[in-house]
Amino acid sequence: MGKLLPLLLVLLGLGGGVGAGWALRPAPGAEADEASCGPPPEAEAHAAAPDAPSEVEYVKLNNQFVVPVMEGGDIRSLVILSLSIEAEAGQAQAIYAREPKLRDTFLRVLFDHANTGGFDGSFTESGMLEHLRRALKDAARDIIGAPAQDVLILDIIRQKA
Structure with a gap:
């Protein structure tokens, strides 16, 4: 029983994470709204770095x-x-x-x-x-x-x- 509890807790945590990710995923139209706003300033700075591959x-x-x-x-x-x-x-x-x-x-x-x-x-x-x-x-x-x-x-x- 003592070895079963940690395994049960891990499985419960993984299940909760998957459920939360599924519940909090963006709406299908949200990607189009974000795309029209352009990249965030951090992304532009990262893309402009000369030594970045x-x-x-x-x-x-x-x-x-x-x-x-x-x-x-x-x-x-x-x-x-x-x-x-x-x-x-x-x-x-x-x-x-x-x-x-x-x-x-x-x-x-x-x-x-x-x-x-x-x-x-x-x-x-x-x-x-x-x-x-x-x-x-x-x-x-x-x-x-x-x-x-x-x-x-x-x-x-x-x-x-």
Whole structure:
């Protein structure tokens, strides 16, 4: 029963997220209204950047990352993350070829983040996650090189153990 509860909570959270996404999707005519307004100023500034590559692709890593949060030698909670790498177009195969090394390096970064209290309290505040995002991006660049532009946190959940 103790092992069934965390699984049930994860499934409930995923179901709630899917339901909320479906309920909050834009109306069919909303895209046409947004298109007529033109791109937001941030998009124009990003497009005008001279060193930005013209095309990127997002490479989703195959499995989630499970990080235990320890307290006094006991597992207090688990943090489950899904990550994706923003890279120059055409780099997906090179990234998948290096995925075992990437996963190992990312787990080291995630464990260090957990051990320094990064997943305590309100860990989803943007300031709290910015340090983690930067460390993951640096780790990706160490393994893949310049084609790795960013690491995106697609899903994150913390559940009590």
